[in-house]
Amino acid sequence: MASGPAVVVMARAPRLGEGKSRLRSVLTDQERLELQEAFLRDTVDVAVKANVGRTYLAITPQDAVPWAEREFGNALTTLAQIGDDLGHRMFNAIRQAGAEGHRPIVVIGTDAPLLQPKHLHAAIEALARSDVCFGPSEDGGYYLIASNEPQAESFENVAWGTDQVLETSLVRARDAGLECELLEKLYDVDTSEDLERLMSDIQSTEEATAPHTKTALLQPIS
Secondary structure, eight states, rough: OOOOEEEEEEEOOOOOOOOOGTTTTSSHHHOOOOOOOOHHHHHHHHHHHHSSSSSEEEEGGGGEEEEEEEHGGGGSSEEEOOOOHHHHHHHHHHHHHHHHHHHEEEESSSSOOOOOOHHHHHHHHHHTTEEEEEEEEETEEEEEEESSSSGGGGGSSSSSSTTTTTHHHHHHHTHHHHOEOOOBBBOOOOSHHHHHOOOOOOTTTTTSSSHHHHHHHSSSOO
8 A cells, every 4th residue: 555645636627618717808718728738737747746745636527537647647646536516526536545545645726827846845844733734825715735634624514616715614624623734825817817917927937837837828818
């Protein structure tokens, strides 16, 4: 049985005309597809380069598993997301990694393109002092959650997609007696304002930060 930490990347397979609907006013369907692919590739790269342990890609929909396996090969282990909502899908992915003996487990999304390996390292370090660690997003959600043991409490009765996700998750965890720690706050890219901010920020970041996203953003935006 495997042991040591694991990183789980939660992702939706990029498909033409799907996802990032709030960017339709500034990006074509093809541009949104390419941006989502770039976010996914950069996030996987971060997870692998962080080298904190085994990397899993939990993908939805389930029929996207063969595509993910072809795209990323042996760099990671691909799982199908299982569950009725995001909380159930995250917890099930954590349980799958945990069943293979991994502790602690770090879960990240693909909507925070300025995520770096240092954030994963900080999460692992935080778990030496805490039970659960969150990477807060400016919109009230989180881009990362990490725990020493699978903790269902943080994923129960949460209004996913609202600005109360982090606060509710913290309350659930603390009510269960879990010690929580917060990392540096990052921002998701969901709106045209977020995209403009990213285009400005990404030009001043290190060359190694989000290279696929940089390439996608160099293309003319209609």
